Amino acid sequence: MNSEQREQSTQRNALGSRGWRIGSPFGIDICLDPSLLIIFVLIVYMLGTMVFPGWHPNWDNSTRWLVAISAAVLFFASLLAHELAHALMSRRFGIGVRRITLFLFGGVAEMEDEPHEPRAEFLIAIVGPAMSLFLGLVFSSIGLYMAGPGFADLLAEDSDAALASLSPLASLLLWLGPVNTILGIFNLVPGFPLDGGRVLRAAIWWFTGDLHRATRLASDAGRLFGWLMIFLGVMQVISGMLFQGLWLVMIGWFLSNAASTSYRMLILRDLLEGVTARDMMRTHFERVPAQMRVADFVENHLMQSSQLLWPVLEDEQLIGLVTLEEVRHIPAGDREVTTLGAVMRKDLAALTLAPGTEARLVLERLGVSGLPLAVVEGGRVLGLLSAADTAKWMALHQQ
Structure with a gap:
């Protein structure tokens, strides 16, 4: 192993130490950030104490918690599929991806470089939400098939009875499908660094030919969307929905800061171009x-x-x-x-x-x-x- 290979190996090991490495599909390290445990516990708790007891009041504790844990695991597998879609599309344009990290607010594919043309930026960005929407359609379709042909009519007449008639697997899929659909739609919001913000940046970049201007405008949209979420979260807290409101505030704060940081990182990347x-x-x-x-x-x-x-x-x-x-x-x-x-x-x-x-x-x-x-x-x-x-x-x- 030469000095350059040793350096790259050391860097990979050091970067992997930031989270728990669970595998390397397609040669991409998959890491779980410790903060992921927080949202995992929250999802399991919400499903096990609110969602599934409301759907199935007659389920025993072991069934309820087993389905809740399985749903949370499959949800994070769906997030991983979303990020893998970004990573594999990036590779098609010659952009390496060192690793994917799942954390408190979702996931991130760590690309070694930024796209060099609007078309690449658009396709790399759009494929993630497309994967989430596809998974939402697949899970929902299978869940509805398992629910039987009369489920839709029964749901319209008596939603409680319709939900109670679902099997554990159908219940899991009919929760997971809409959640993936919502995830895909949310990521299409035109605010950088969400995927929709990257699509917006690609459009502005293609129209103006100016990547810096496109990034600045998309970042401004991202900050605006983040502030809107913070405002809505505060309104929810005031109205008594404490948990939902605080969660919106946290996501809004994260998006606003991520938008600002992303623009600064572009400026920094240009400054360091060719520097050793x-x-x-x-x-x-x-x-x-x-x-x-x-x-x-x-x-x-x-x-x-x-x-x-x-x-x-x-x-x-x-x-x-x-x-x-x-x-x-x-x-x-x-x-x-x-x-x-x-x-x-x-x-x-x-x-x-x-x-x-x-x-x-x-x-x-x-x-x-x-x-x-x-x-x-x-x-x-x-x-x-x-x-x-x-x-x-x-x-x-x-x-």
């Missing part, structure tokens, strides 16, 4: 030998410098890295006899990168590590790169 770690790194930094005593390092380097990461060299070659974490657990009495070589970090791949690493990937690595990174080529340390260094570079190059 070599362009942003700091070349004036301290190096330390493996034979140095920890006491000497603490007194003359750690406490006298704002540097957070020290390369440990032997014959000008990098053999380890030292931070505060490696030395703070060494008892004061042992620091005079302990060398840096005995305590240094040897997992170099986690805190090093190649000088040609794209700036976008540098920012991701810095966010994961929480520490500066050493820029290394052929075993020689060319520079150090911290979040402060990247912020300084961007401040100097922003228009």
Whole structure:
């Protein structure tokens, strides 16, 4: 494995640590964010205590909760299908997808790049809602078939009796179908970064030829829609629907912030186009030998410098890295006899990168590590790169 492959492997492992990785269909990592547990519990609780007891008052507890849990699992499988549709369409246009993460407010397919033409943007965006609407149609159709030919007439005459006549599987499907349909329609709302907002951006982009203007206008629509949801949520809270109102407020707040962030990310992406770690790194930094005593390092380097990461060299070659974490657990009495070589970090791949690493990937690595990174080529340390260094570079190059 060469240095570039090691770097990519380390990055994939680090990114996967943000959630629970459950598989890699089509070579795409699928991760569950811990926040997903919140909405999973809420859905199961709602179905098990409100929806299914209302439909089937005669069901026993085990049936009610089993169907509720199954419905929640299938709902998140539907979300995954929605995001996989985005990911596979992205690949058709040559845009890689590293992973899909399901979280509190839905899911996100992490594309390695933005679409380069309006047509690609439109098709990548529209295929997700199309998948949700398709699943809604399939689940509803199968559920109605299982309910029998007289279900629709009975539902119009006596809805309680009609719902009570459903089997557990038909009940699950007739809940899951409309939910997927609603999900598909909601995502078509023309507010960025919802899929409908991306469709709107594609249309404006095609009409004006200006991606920045299209993103700004679609983001404004997304913020407006988010504020509208917040307003409606507050009205619901005032009217006594506390849970529904707070949920709308949370979703509205999330969408409004996501819309603003998406526009800023486009500006940042353009700013960093063609920029590498070599362009942003700091070349004036301290190096330390493996034979140095920890006491000497603490007194003359750690406490006298704002540097957070020290390369440990032997014959000008990098053999380890030292931070505060490696030395703070060494008892004061042992620091005079302990060398840096005995305590240094040897997992170099986690805190090093190649000088040609794209700036976008540098920012991701810095966010994961929480520490500066050493820029290394052929075993020689060319520079150090911290979040402060990247912020300084961007401040100097922003228009």
